[in-house]
Amino acid sequence: MKILGQVVSVQPLALIISLPNQLFAHVPITEISTQLTGLLESMEDDDDDAPPSDEEDDGPSKSRIPDLFHIFPPGQYVRAVVSAVHPPGATDASVLGRARDEVQKASRRIELSLIPEKVNASVSKSDLRAGFTLSAAVKSIEDHGYILDLGIPDVSGFLSFKEAKKGPFGDDNKLPVGRLIDVCVVKITGNGRTCTVSVDFASVRDASLSEVASVTSILPGTLVQSLVTAVVPDGLNLQVLGYFGGTIDQFHLRAGDVEENYKVGQKIKARILYDVSPSTPPRFALSVVEHVLKLSPKHAAGSDGSKDSSLQDAYPVGAILEAVKVVRVEAERGLVVEISSGLEGFVHISQVSDEHVPSLSPSSGHWKVGTVHKARVTGHFHLDGCLQLSFRPSVLEQKFLQVGEVQVGELIKGTVKRLTDSALFVSMSGSVDGVVWPNHYADIALKHPQRRFRPGVVAELQKDKAVITLQPTQVRALLSLNNLANRRGVSLTQLRTSLKTDEKLQDLVVVSRNPEKGFVLVATKPKEKESLLQRGSLNLDTIQVGQVVGGRVLRHGRQGALVKLTSSISGTLHPTDTCDDFDSGRAFPPVDSILKAVVLSIDRDKRQLTLSTRPSRLYPDQAKDVKDHEVDGVSDLKVGQTVRGFIKNVAEQGIFVMLGRHIDARVQIKELFDEYVKDWKSHFAANQLVKGRVLSVDFDKKQVEMTFRSGDLKRDARSQSTLADLSEGQKVDGRVKKIEDYGLFIEIAGSKLSGLCHKSELSDNKDADVTLALRSFRENDQVKAVILSIDREKRRISFGLKPSYFADDDFESSDDDNESTTGNDGRLGVVDDITDIEDSGDGSSDDDDAPVGTDDMKGDDSDDDSEAADDGAVAMDIDVVTATSAEQTTNITQTNSLSLQDGFQWSAKQDAEDTAMVSSEENTDDDEQGRKKKRRKRKEIEQDLTADMHTKMPESNTDFERVLLGSPNSSYLWIQYMSFQLQISEVEKAREIARRALRTINFREEQEKLNVWVALLNLENSFGTDESLEATFKDAARHNDSKTIHLRLANILDQSEKHEKAEEQYKRTCKKFSQSSKVWTLFGEHYLKRGMLEEARKLLPRSLQSLEKRKRMGIRESDIDNR
Structure with missing residues (x-):
């Protein structure tokens, strides 16, 4: 049975819920959400003496588990399902503990569950429409919002952070995992797997259900349209949503005469309270009272x-x-x-x-x-x-009905109920009982209290407390006479004699307080000792930043040493905060050692302090020169600065160095040594002291790059390049930053300056296809360019990549620069050896402040992982970098293409042109054999390094899938994948790959998609039937330029020697595109190639009848050329 309830009170382990018809129920903490139950089950039992968990602990902690008092305010409405009903007499509920009032006692019999999987069990995916309301639980916190558990299979909810701020969550910055919320469906994605929801209270409250596919999708709390079918003395009979029955009893009707306020046939909006089960036809109990309709407390x-x-x-x-x-x-x-x-x-x-x-x-x-x-x-x-x-x-x-009515300090009378060895129990009034502890039986200890306190005897209750006044607030406070006597050094009898009314007391401290009752418990302030604060006297309310505290080192974590100050307060000591000179200090103090530190910051939520043992912090007046300064943020660092730190982690792409509490720097593999070192990981270990220079600082992302390599003056010079250092005609190295239809954006190596290379500056051949040239480039390609012009006012640079701009000497000098090495003066890197045998920290350079370039830092991490990433090696062929686009395409074809031995061709005319291009390039390569022997040998080594690792020809389905993950928009790879399947006679598989390619390639890559369509037409022409070819042709014509597809198919048929079908296709094309001179020209060339001169001549008058006058000249010239 599903029912609507309202939270009455919140207990530590349960919720007390008010139900319709004067009933109460309880919800155990394990029946709120699956996520909250999972956190509770995985939480480890905390030891009383265990310190708070460190930040790096991944396990659940009490701070991660939401408190029921914070997520369920009294008065909130909840959807629930009845999970158990206990018979009379079996009312014990362990989660509630001892019943404090009649409400808790009444709630023991009914047990509810709020878990969305149970409450929304009957809701299907088709019911999730805009305006549908249901309960959900926070499943996880993502970058842009929350993932919600709706309790519906295969559907998850999404709540953005922006939308979450509209919810009735008070000042909560983030909703904790496991929190239960009411949501309203906004929309559901096309695949039906994600549902976007809103938590705006007005949207949830006013959302009305007007139609429903199944009775099981009607949840309690839903606002529905109803029709009054009968008015009876006990309430109303309704027709809900046109199909189901409903009733409203008089407790849930508006005040007034029922027959006057409601008429048969009247339409009203009511809220579902619960479903009456089992009943046929289905019936529901509803409510129209104002506070239920508004989902607000009464x-x-x-x-x-x-x-x-x-x-x-x-x-x-x-x-x-x-x-x-x-x-x-x-x-x-x-x-x-x-x-x-x-x-x-x-x-x-x-x-x-x-x-x-x-x-x-x-x-x-x-x-x-x-x-x-x-x-x-x-x-x-x-x-x-x-x-x-x-x-x-x-x-x-009765004088008292509940304990809250009893005033503290009031003199009352009670009846002794029973006397035990531990306490005396007294009945004060009705159901209110009191307890008297043995030390409060009398002013002196009673040897035989049973003689004085017999059951049924009326006793006058007194208290061994003095009531005093704290001006000017007139707050009542209780002070123990024993505590005051110890402070004054007198006996209790002497204090009672000397203590006078209205006497002012000083140096009192508050022990506990009760704001609701308006009183506090106080004690005399202890005498101060001129020493370090005792651990027991520390608390978060009194600790201040800059205060000196003492503690014991418990263990070492990723954030440094964990120092225990008290049983509930701990602090973290970062390695960079231990000393002013990392050479002489102890960055990682031994476990169980006692130390004195100064407080840098206080995290009151986690009850944790940030500490420092630097002498400059502890003794600012006596501090000496600081060798290793504090680094609090990226603003404390600058490019070229020499800093020292401790290794935090040794990863595959390099090492990470701790420079400060919140600042870590990355050192890529290529920045570790001046020379190539194969087994570089063995030289580094966690917590090792290292020294390096700052390569770059990203203030937006708060990222720092460092280097351990010695100073490279040429690289430093490149790093300082500005617009003023450049001139027209200068030749620079760079990389392709971005590719557009009109050209390439090139970033100059060693700087952040970039400019445009227009597509007209790619090739010396004016008739070359510049679009094809642009497609041959990829982002991050290394290129050599010449500066054509500089607009210093607009800060614009124009580049050129034409081969005529360069000579062979330009590339040789570039190689010589790359091969040059520098000395080891100013060696950076490891300061403390792993074995701690020798200390090389004094071997620093005199030019430690020299700036370090940033050009080598721009590479990907995958390049850094390569063991062959030597500083003197160039990772690509110089000729490929500076050649035209056609040359780059040729090189790719020579290394990666799959040759089709069965005579299968993907394109007609284009393949012939590519073959000629390859032949031309081979001749060019033969002419270049006269170069220097040393340079040729170096290029052969470079080809060995890159070809085996990056351009290896795919040889299996797995290889192709791996390559396509990196280049999903490359038609070249997709077509090769198709040809690979055809070589192993997998024709149907090749078709599937082609269709998959058309779905995968981005819609903006029109040319890439066209290439795949042409390949698919070739496949159907060679291996398919006439019907499959025709179907593919029509499909391709719909998705691409129709005239282009018509001509491509005609060319394919012509090349495959299906001349009759090609002729029919040309006729078909001329009929559809009779206004195109190109179509008539190609049709005429078809006849001429076949020696059908008479038919070709007949096309001329036919074309002149269809073409416009401005296009007839092209036809006449073509006819003259053919003659």
Whole structure:
């Protein structure tokens, strides 16, 4: 059974819920959400003496588990499912502990569950439409929002951070994992796997369900459209959503005459309370009272005249109501009384009189309708919006109904209930009991308390406390006489004699306080000792930044040493905060050592301090010169600065160095040594002291790059390049930063200057296809360019890549520069050897402040992992870098292409042109054999390094899939994959790959998609049927330029010697594109190639009849050339 409830109170391990019809239930903490239960199950048992967990601990901690008091405010409405109903007598619920009041006692019998998987179990994916409301649990916190658990298979919810701020979550910055929230569906993605939701309270409250596919998708709390079908004395009968039955009892109808306010056939909006199960047809209980419709707590005018107060504040438990009027009698259940306009109360039949009443009559007797009685508030039915009252005289005469009414320090009388060895239990009034501990039996210890305190004896309760005044706030405080006597050094008897009323007491400290009752417990302030603060006296309220504290080192973690100050307070000591000179200090103090530190910052949420043992912090007046300064942020670093730190981690792409508490620097593999070192990891270990220079500082991302290599003057010079250092005609090295349709953006190596190389500056051949040349470039390609022009006002640079701009000497000098090495003066890197045998920290350079370039830092981490990444090696062929686009395409073809031995061709005319291009390049390579022997040998080595590692020809499906992950938009790779399948006779597999390529390639890459379509047409022409070829042709014509596809198919048929079909295709194309001179020209060339001169001549007059006058000249010239 699913039901709507309202949170009454929150216990440490359970929720108390108010249900319809004056019922109460409880929800164990393990039945709130699956995520919260998982956190509780995985939480380790904390030892009393264990320190707080360090930041690096990945396991769950108490701080990560949300507190029920923070996520469930009293008055919140929840959707629940009944999980258990305990029979009378079996009311023990371990999560509730001992019942403190009647509400907790009444809630023990019914157990509920709020887990979305159970509450939303009957909701299907098709029910998730805009406006549908349901409960969800926070599953995880992502970069842009929260992933929610809706309890529906294969569907997850998403709540953005921006939308979460609209929810009724108070000042919570982030919702904790496991929190339960009410959401309203905004939209669901096309694949139906993600549902975007809103938590705006108005949206959730006003969302109405107008139609539904199944009765199981109607959840409690849903606002529905209903039709009144009958008005009866007990309430209304409704038709819900046109199909299902519903009822509203009088407790959930608006005040007033039911027959006057509601008519048969009237349409009303009501909120579902619960489903009446089992029932056929399905029926629901609903409510139309204002506070349920608005999903807000019930408000009422107080008995003292206050307005708009909550029900508990307006009528607290124990309040006496002088006159309430009986308005309705339920013979076997009780009375309904009117307290004020719009507010009713319920008196159970057992609370009508102290004597047994078997039944009630509405027309006769002492409690008939219209009679007025005196009543007392004994409780609240929050969801029904009414009060729980009692007419019993014994209840009206009680002094206390609950413990909260007892005033601290009040002198009262009570009846002894029982005496045990541990305490005396006294009945104060009704259900309120008190306990007296043995040290409060009398002023002196009683040897035989059983003689004085016998059951049934009335005892006057006194307290061994002195009531004092703390001016000017007039706050009542309790001070132990023993504590005051010890402070003054007198006996207790002497203190009672000397202590006078209105005497002022000084040096008092608050021990505990109770703001609700307006009193505090105080004690005398202890005498101060001129020494370091004792561990027991430390607390977060008194500790201040800059204070010196003492503690013991517990262990070492990723953030440094964990220092225990007290049983509940700890601190972290970062290695860079231990000393001013890393050579002489102890960056990692031994475990169990005692140290003295100064407080740098305080994290009160985690109860953790940030500490420092630097002498410059502890003794600022006596501090000597600081050799290793503190690094608090990236603003403390600058390029070229020499710094020292400790290795935090040795990773595959390099090492990470701790420079400060919040600053780590990365050192790439190529920046570790001047020379190539194969086994570089063996030279480094965690917590090792190293020295390096700052290569670059990214202030936005707060990232720092360092180098251990010696100073490279040429590289340093390049790093300082500015616009003023450049001139027109200068030749520079760079990399392709971005590729556009109109050209390339090139970034100059060693600087952040970039400029445009227009596509017209790529090739010396004016007839070359520059679009093809642009496609041959990839981002991060290394190139050599010449500066054509510099606009210093607009800070724009124009580059050129034409081969005519360069000579062979330009590339040789570039190689010589790359081969040059520098000395080892100013060696950086390891300061403390791993074995701690020798210390090389004094071998630093005199030019430590020389700036270091940033050009070598721009490479990818994958390049750094290569063991062959030597400083003198160039990772690509110089000819490829500076050649035209056609040359680059040729080199790629020579190294990567798969040759098709079965005569299969992917394109017709284009393949022939590519073959000619390859032949031309081979001749060019033969002419270059006269170069220097040394340079040729170096290039052969470079080809060996790169070809084997990066351009190895794919030989299996796995190889192709791996390569395609890196270049999903490359039609070249997709077509090779297709040809590979055809070589092993997997025709159907090749078709699937082609279709997959068309779905994968980005829609902006039109040329790439066209290449795949042409390949697919070739495949169908060679291996398919006429029907499959025609279907593929029509599909390709719809997705691409239709004329281009028509001509490509005709060319394919012509090349495959299917001349008759090619002729038909040309005729078909001319009929469809009769206004195109190109179509007629190619048709004529088709006839001429076949020797059909007469047919070619006949095309001329036909074309002239269809073409416009401006296009006829091209046809006539073509005809003259053919003759």
